[in-house]
Amino acid sequence: MTVDQYGRPDAPDYFMGIAMAVRRRANCLGSRVGAIIVLQNRIVSTGYNGTPHLMVNCLEGGCERCSNRDKFPAGRAYDVCICVHAEQNALLAAARFGIAVSGGTVFSTMQPCFGCCKEMLQADIHTIYYVHPWVYPEQEMQEQYAQISKMFKGGMHALILEDPDAAWAVSKRRVGLTIVAGDDTGHSPV
Numbered sequence: 001m002t003v004d005q006y007g008r009p010d011a012p013d014y015f016m017g018i019a020m021a022v023r024r025r026a027n028c029l030g031s032r033v034g035a036i037i038v039l040q041n042r043i044v045s046t047g048y049n050g051t052p053h054l055m056v057n058c059l060e061g062g063c064e065r066c067s068n069r070d071k072f073p074a075g076r077a078y079d080v081c082i083c084v085h086a087e088q089n090a091l092l093a094a095a096r097f098g099i100a101v102s103g104g105t106v107f108s109t110m111q112p113c114f115g116c117c118k119e120m121l122q123a124d125i126h127t128i129y130y131v132h133p134w135v136y137p138e139q140e141m142q143e144q145y146a147q148i149s150k151m152f153k154g155g156m157h158a159l160i161l162e163d164p165d166a167a168w169a170v171s172k173r174r175v176g177l178t179i180v181a182g183d184d185t186g187h188s189p190v
Ligand SMILES: [Zn+2]
Pocket: 027, 028, 029, 030, 050, 051, 058, 063, 066, 083
């Protein structure tokens, strides 16, 4: 963590620390993710991943895809996954309450998937910061992902930040993990 002479974290580390706190409420059998939207250095929305309002929670078996991951490869079949991603929930909470996000920055504990990138781009999010990286298992999909991630005006940036909760929050199915404190499981592509 980057701190100033008074021990205060710099702005990106401060905001990511809050995204990590939001993540504590995530309700998904897969990775637990938190995201916040920042506009003019102010937090305007937050989100964590889980099933939609009033539906059975993912941890209680509410999502067919998350409950049967042996049938669904990593990065695939998101169209039948009922879980709403943290970045989507942050955008949708802003929509629900009429909060503008144009020009905003998203801090997400996980590198956003292709679908979330598409939606954030269309909501005019300019900049993304994430902690845990993710790559598509298939090369051609990764190339398409690289194309969309280049479209953010302020860029997509990895933050080097220790995550004491990584072993709990990051699914062992995740590919390409490099920044995991205290994780000794080894990660093999799924
Ligand atoms: Zn889920």
